[in-house]
Amino acid sequence: MPPKRRSTGPAAKSQQSTLAFHGASNKVTKPGTRAANAKKNILAEPVKKEEKPEATDVQVKEEEEEEEPTTAEAAIIEQTEQVQQQTQSTPEEDEARRITKKRIEAYWKKEISGDKAPRAHQQGLSLEEKILRKFDMSGQYGPCVGIARLKRWQRAHRLGLEPPIEVLAVLLKEQEGKDKLAVQRSHVDELLNARADTELQV
Amino acid sequence: MIPKDGSMLIGEPFKDPTSVPSRNASSYKPLHTFALPKGAEKHYQQQYADMYFLRLALLKKAVIQKAHEAWDDFELGGEKATYVERVLDVRQGELCWVVGTVYMEMNLKPNVLDDISKEHWIVAPPPRETYVNSSGADDMMLEDESGRLRVIGETLNSTYVTGCILAALGTEQADGSFQVIATQFADLPRQPQRWEREDSDRTTVTKTKREKSGKVAIVSGLGITGTEDDDLTLDLLLEYLTGEATGPTDQSNAAQITRLIVAGDSLSHASPILSREDFATKKNQKKHVYGYDASAYNATPAEKLDSFLTQVLPTMPITILPGASDPANVALPQQPLHPALFPHSRSFANPPALSNETLHGLDSVTNPWEGDIEGWRVLGTGGQTVEDLLKYVEDVHPIEVMEMMLRWRCIAPTAPDTLWCYPFQDDDPLLLRECPHIYLAGNMKKFGRRVIEGPAGQKVLLVAVPKFRETGQIVLVDLESMEVELVECGVVQPGV
Numbered sequence: 237m238p239p240k241r242r243s244t245g246p247a248a249k250s251q252q253s254t255l256a257f258h259g260a261s262n263k264v265t266k267p268g269t270r271a272a273n274a275k276k277n278i279l280a281e282p283v284k285k286e287e288k289p290e291a292t293d294v295q296v297k298e299e300e301e302e303e304e305p306t307t308a309e310a311a312i313i314e315q316t317e318q319v320q321q322q323t324q325s326t327p328e329e330d331e332a333r334r335i336t337k338k339r340i341e342a343y344w345k346k347e348i349s350g351d352k353a354p355r356a357h358q359q360g361l362s363l364e365e366k367i368l369r370k371f372d373m374s375g376q377y378g379p380c381v382g383i384a385r386l387k388r389w390q391r392a393h394r395l396g397l398e399p400p401i402e403v404l405a406v407l408l409k410e411q412e413g414k415d416k417l418a419v420q421r422s423h424v425d426e427l428l429n430a431r432a433d434t435e436l437q438v
Numbered sequence: 439m440i441p442k443d444g445s446m447l448i449g450e451p452f453k454d455p456t457s458v459p460s461r462n463a464s465s466y467k468p469l470h471t472f473a474l475p476k477g478a479e480k481h482y483q484q485q486y487a488d489m490y491f492l493r494l495a496l497l498k499k500a501v502i503q504k505a506h507e508a509w510d511d512f513e514l515g516g517e518k519a520t521y522v523e524r525v526l527d528v529r530q531g532e533l534c535w536v537v538g539t540v541y542m543e544m545n546l547k548p549n550v551l552d553d554i555s556k557e558h559w560i561v562a563p564p565p566r567e568t569y570v571n572s573s574g575a576d577d578m579m580l581e582d583e584s585g586r587l588r589v590i591g592e593t594l595n596s597t598y599v600t601g602c603i604l605a606a607l608g609t610e611q612a613d614g615s616f617q618v619i620a621t622q623f624a625d626l627p628r629q630p631q632r633w634e635r636e637d638s639d640r641t642t643v644t645k646t647k648r649e650k651s652g653k654v655a656i657v658s659g660l661g662i663t664g665t666e667d668d669d670l671t672l673d674l675l676l677e678y679l680t681g682e683a684t685g686p687t688d689q690s691n692a693a694q695i696t697r698l699i700v701a702g703d704s705l706s707h708a709s710p711i712l713s714r715e716d717f718a719t720k721k722n723q724k725k726h727v728y729g730y731d732a733s734a735y736n737a738t739p740a741e742k743l744d745s746f747l748t749q750v751l752p753t754m755p756i757t758i759l760p761g762a763s764d765p766a767n768v769a770l771p772q773q774p775l776h777p778a779l780f781p782h783s784r785s786f787a788n789p790p791a792l793s794n795e796t797l798h799g800l801d802s803v804t805n806p807w808e809g810d811i812e813g814w815r816v817l818g819t820g821g822q823t824v825e826d827l828l829k830y831v832e833d834v835h836p837i838e839v840m841e842m843m844l845r846w847r848c849i850a851p852t853a854p855d856t857l858w859c860y861p862f863q864d865d866d867p868l869l870l871r872e873c874p875h876i877y878l879a880g881n882m883k884k885f886g887r888r889v890i891e892g893p894a895g896q897k898v899l900l901v902a903v904p905k906f907r908e909t910g911q912i913v914l915v916d917l918e919s920m921e922v923e924l925v926e927c928g929v930v931q932p933g934v
Contacts, residue, residue, distance in 0.1 A: 311483040311484070314481075375584065378487075378488060379485055379488055379491060381485055383484060391864060397495065
């Protein structure tokens with residue numbers, strides 16, 4: 237005889253979340269950045285709107301994110317902490333803190349004045365993020381993968397490559413903000429070292 | 439009255455007891471340029487591109503300056519040479535010069551993908567004698583952040599290897615390759631004065647009277663296997679160093695030695711990564727033990743090395759460098775041999791918790807190593823860098839290769855390409871910042887010496903130290919006159 241099936245009584249309220257195949261938090265395709273950044277919201281506004289009706293799903297996802305960071309992330313975390321522990325700021329840091337927002341905007345205008353075509357796919361990014369991404373992509377300061385942005389700026393400065401002081405100003409300002417880690421890790425680094433295990437949500 | 443040939447059987451008996459020669463202390467100030475952070479502070483998540491970037495960024499200025507001096511007024515066919523910033527910006531037909539890192543494209547170089555497809559365990563790749571392709575299909579490229587440029591030319595048949603920074607003067611051909619007329623490299627950096635570090639440490643200006651410096655003995659490739667065949671020559675060496683051998687002439691010679699440097703490969707089969715033969719025998723063993731098999735450890739070689747060192751140490755301080763077959767990490771820079779290997783001789787060394795150097799006893803140091811002996815700056819390696827470089831070139835003497843490495847200012851140019859290396863991110867200690875006075879390379883096939891000169895009057899003594907196990911030779915360098923002697927310990931077959 238087949239085993240007795242449980243009668244369909246009132247459905248017991250279980251702690252487990254229900255399966256959900258829709259919604260931004262359950263995408264099957266590999267967003268890479270999205271999974272690692274659900275907590276650290278770079279693209280904050282569009283993602284948040286979709287997540288509102290599925291409050292439980294977001295909670296489960298958040299718990300899973302408490303796992304150990306990957307070695308690549310761990311190294312960036314440690315580099316950021318080391319840099320933050322330097323209590324005395326160097327002369328270039330002092331100068332960078334004095335740079336005004338207007339000057340940063342003027343710097344950015346000058347940077348893109350030589351561009352022949354408008355920048356694609358950068359509509360959702362803030363000015364700071366755009367400046368930092370351009371700094372990442374400047375090959376003359378070395379590879380941007382596996383190193384925190386602040387550390388990369390300081391290394392370039394130490395080698396005499398004269399990295400723009402406005403980039404340091406943006407980095408220091410962002411450091412005082414909420415997402416210290418997201419700012420220090422370059423976007424390319426996140427794409428290359430994406431975590432593949434955050435996709436399964438069951 | 440000691441006769442000249444040291445033989446005491448000829449002549450009258452002595453009236454006074456022969457004097458016992460004594461050894462002077464050795465003035466020693468090691469540098470810790472190649473010490474890596476310990477434990478969890480050592481990170482491996484960075485890419486090796488950081489190392490190449492650092493090398494280019496640090497050496498570019500020096501190379502550009504040298505090239506400007508050489509080629510500023512160079513004219514060919516009425517055209518002057520101009521400096522081009524990026525390697526890919528060369529224009530066809532235009533005479534220009536660029537600075538970049540050399541990359542040799544050779545298919546016989548060990549490829550990590552081959553090893554992954556063949557085996558699952560980490561085993562040393564099959565040792566290849568040379569990477570040079572006999573059919574001449576190897577390419578040379580110049581690389582910087584913008585890209586790679588293929589270079590051709592007759593002047594390039596000299597010894598260039600992956601990792602050296604060059605300035606190349608020439609013009610681009612129709613097929614995109616750069617025809618090179620002349621090349622320029624950074625050449626020797628600034629050489630410190632003798633006793634510079636000691637003098638700068640002093641606060642008073644009075645000139646101290648220093649004693650006459652002695653000699654330093656260098657031996658490499660002891661190759662202790664633990665069996666009886668190394669006993670004889672090792673004992674002979676021991677007796678020579680402690681002044682127990684032969685007669686008063688040799689003893690007074692040996693008394694002038696103030697320090698012994700053991701330059702690598704002291705133990706014969708102690709590398710943590712097994713060679714292919716060792717791995718094959720281990721795999722075929724009946725007992726399959728998961729994890730580490732402690733019963734397979736043979737402690738005799740290490741004990742023999744320890745007893746050898748313990749017998750020399752009371753008379754002479756020793757600096758020991760790890761080598762390719764020693765129980766130290768495989769990637770450059772190799773960290774000092776652990777004191778646990780030397781249960782008896784470590785009483786002559788400062789414990790690592792207390793201090794990271796021992797001035798008057800057993801100093802276990804990194805490979806490569808830099809330090810001051812009697813005021814002279816000495817740079818020593820266990821020979822892996824030179825061996826690897828020789829595989830890129832043909833028919834080149836090791837001493838020439840050592841000279842080129844100094845002139846390129848790279849202690850290990852082929853790292854990380856074919857030589858395993860730690861991925862440096864902030865600063866590359868494998869670049870030469872200050873020119874040494876003496877450059878030693880251990881485990882060479884034959885003894886060699888040469889004195890080279892630099893553009894600013896630097897003078898470097900290059901010494902290639904042969905393997906003791908095969909040749910029985912040790913090298914003595916007189917630190918006052920910079921003369922090099924070779925002492926051979928062996929058994930003379932009677933009647934031959």
